[in-house]
Amino acid sequence: MNGIIGKKVGMTSIFDEAGRNLACTVIEAGPCVVTQVKTEDTDTYNSVQLAFGERRAKTSSKQMVGHFKAAGTTPKHEVVEFRDMDIAKSLGDTVTIEDVFAEGDTVVAVGTSKGKGFQGVVKRHNFKGVNDATHGQHNRQRAPGSIGAASYPAKVFKGMRMGGRDGGVRVSIPGLKVLKMFPERNLIIVKGAVPGPKGGTVILHK
Structure with a gap:
């Protein structure tokens, strides 16, 4: 399962080739750092752990500070594990949207919906x-x-x-099409709505 972590920037709309106005969501995805690589020999299954978003060491536990230090990076805000990724990455490598997605791909967006009380x-x-x-x-x-x-x-x-x-629950939205990508700005635009508020964490995977 190839994926990446990002945050929701907001919603906008773009026109397709037929002139239709499509509602879409802008997501700042990556760059993510590989903080752990699990294999069948060491953990009985294959997975890659990615971390995203800067966080002060003051607000991180000593265990997590040491975990990130082993990967040669600073403390991160979000850590997500993706099983069976077919991207060859080692500890400390960086994963960008170009490594995972391409325009026209269909992705699944996972986020926490807005709490309504x-x-x-x-x-x-x-x-x-x-x-x-x-x-x-x-x-x-x-x-x-x-x-x-x-x-x-x-x-x-x-x-x-x-x-x-x-509200305030984990929601998965499948079947979202990648309309445009801006790798130089780490932005990806997907068709439709994505759960969560602006600035909320979003997990994208195939």
């Missing part, structure tokens, strides 16, 4: 609510309605769609 059933589960405000429906427009019987089962079943914390 505690939300009701209308926003969290797309409930319709009671649209008719007449006939005694006072303050019931966004209510969940009945959630179960009384004497039996005398409880609320697990998994009942109710209000609660919304």
Whole structure:
């Protein structure tokens, strides 16, 4: 699984050859440093660990500072492991978007969605609510309605769609097409939306 770590810059739109306006996301991907190489002989499987984003040594643990020092680099903010990468890289090497992707590739974007806090059933589960405000429906427009019987089962079943914390979860968006790449600026433009806020960490892989 070839991949790279980056951060979301924001959304924009570009025109394709047919003149259609396409919504797309700009991602600053890499350069990433190889901080560990695992093989079947040492770890029973093959993988490459990449690190991205500068971080002060003051805010890093001594173990991680030593881990990055062994790779000949400064402390990083994000560390992600990619299994079975077919890119020949050694400890301390740099991985750029040109090493992993090309224009026209289809990629998967993984990120953490925006946290919405505690939300009701209308926003969290797309409930319709009671649209008719007449006939005694006072303050019931966004209510969940009945959630179960009384004497039996005398409880609320697990998994009942109710209000609660919304967002702030790991989300994968497959099938995003790479529209343009700017290797000199480490920028990659993919078609469609990518989870997370501006500046949020995004993992791109094939």
